[in-house]
Amino acid sequence: MFTIRRLSKQFLTCSVISRSYRYLSVGAASHKTATEELQPTINIIKEDLQLIHRDILQHLGCYEQELNELAKYHFDAKGKLIRPMIICTMARSFNQQQDNFLHENQRCIATLGEMIHTASLIHDDVVDSSDRRRGKPAAAVQWGPKKAVLAGDYILGISSVLLARIGNSDVVSLLARVIQDLVRGEFMQLSTKESDAEQFQDYLNKTFCKTASLFANTCKAAALLGNLRDINLNQLADYAYEFGKNFGMAFQLIDDLLDVTSTDDDLGKPATADLKLGLSTAPVLFASQQFPELQTLILRRFSESGDIERAVELIDQSDGKARTYHLAQQYANEACRILSEFPQSSNGSNRFLNYLIYLTQSTLERRH
């Protein structure tokens, strides 16, 4: 509560942002008004996303028919495209300073964000032996693990080519960092730490590596490519990084929360998937502070029959879900606070900053 009060105070000092912030913090009715007001902005970003989707299919095209099909398989209409959405909005909010235009290189970063993410999903599905992804059979089920993994490598290869063509070494380093973090995160999932204090820190690190790093580094890259004059570019890029990081953490915490609350159909993939993989996420880690018997289950990675059911039961009895939501809220609030440090748009509308705030808030409310 304290954080929120502190944050709203800060927003009041810059009136334009705080207006939509207030909209978002009070109930559903005003939520609708906010959406209406944002509609023109949403449409602009929607067009960007369409171009990105087209670009991805174009770049991945190749003569090897099967690879052509497989590489494009998970880039259908079902994806939420949340990564490119955030990156484009972020980039446009900076560009409002100068030319109000999304630069091709920035759009490329948004494209790369989605491509790298999808490549990692394809590999994750093989490592985790998952069968479903985005409402259809995982690529590995359809084509076998070898071809699926190679398609992931292929997407990564094409991504490096696109990345290199931007011609900026700093941006290359940022995106290389993303890939290293994704792999490190995948490795961290293989083991469970012994003590509960370590477990939570480990969980946060893992969440950063697997989700937040991509948001953070791509946002920073989009800022660096903004070609902004008269401002401290490096500081701005760092803010963009911090926003991405906090947004990413909030996003993943909600994802982990949905994993224990939603049904398979909502998610397009099996629910309680994390527990089935032996992974302990925020809800169960919080619950274990109330019900120490969960520690045993966490340490044996829910491997015995009945473990998952028991864990779900105890999570339901505990305040694990509420605390997870609260933690996600804190990250989201921090992300919004950082946005208030961003430069205002020259025409005073701040429409893209407002949309970023809206996206951050609605991440907390999403159901899938």
Next chain:
Amino acid sequence: MRFSPIVRFLSSNGFYVHIKNKTPNWQPLLSQGEKIIGYPSSLHSLVNLKYLFNEEVSTLVGYLRKLVGTQHPLLKLATNMLDSPPKTAHSRSLLVLLISKAAGIPQKNYQEDMIKHGIHEHQRQLAELIEMSNNLTLARIHLGILGHRGIVDLKENQSDLEQGNKVAVLGGDYLLSQACGKLAEFRKPQVVETIGHAIADMCKAEFFLKDKQSLSSLTEWYQLTALSVANLVASGCRASLQLVDHSTSFQDQAYHLCRHIIFSCIMYNEISQYSSSISHDPASLTLYGTVSMNRSFPYSLMNKSTTENVALEQLNNEELLDHCRDQCLVESNKALDLLKENFDQKSSATSLIRSIIQQIQDGLFSKKVI
């Protein structure tokens, strides 16, 4: 069966060699090559030691241990990687570095402290990276057993196989992420682009033939060999010249030189594989480098109707093999021609590359073993 270091060297180099093939004698050439590029002999593993001391690798080793006693083919790969003598280790990088040294370093870019034995420090790191990418291919090759998912009999082994696949994916991803980091450190986006293309090509190789198992033309052999082996090493050469700012045309020249050398070597070895009677011995075909008959170079040159089933003996046909030798000669002559211009003719690396190619040509003409 133990293979001699030479055989292991060549096979891991994409130089698929018939194990009983005694000519040409590569050993002196290769040790000479290592002297020329000045590799520290203390470097014993292809995975440089600095990559071994971290959490990711120890996790992988832990997983590999669990696989001991199972039939997972990944174990064989791991044994090969850890057990291989230092000579095997730097085989692909050797070619990249020899060509780099033969190309020299432009005067304007000469940083005394970064250059040893005529090779820039970054070029060495790049060569190591090419070696790593090769192991990525190997890790990926060992995936795929899970295709048998539905088969009930496999139930018992299922978890072993899943574990094995896990390691194969993670191990490969680890190598890939290391390569990304290394490439970024060079601060030359061009180099990233070149290697990105090479990785995409490597992946295309698996899909090239679609469902059909056999090659139908020489062109297809060239395309498949380029995608699966030659482009990676040749891109390594191009990237290496990019690192020291050679001109684009010279980069292309090095790229094509490397491709012609690799094509010649593979052609030579595949000719020898089918021209001697020993090719019936199954043990001699167990090297992972050997390709199946219907993807081999002589097979691609055969006149055959599509329905015909080709027997191994049909490849051991003098007329066909002479045709193959001619093609290999054309290929190696292209390499010699490319070597004549722009490369430093006084460099020991240039003369060594030339003698490697000449050894192949001598082997073709002598027909002693071939």
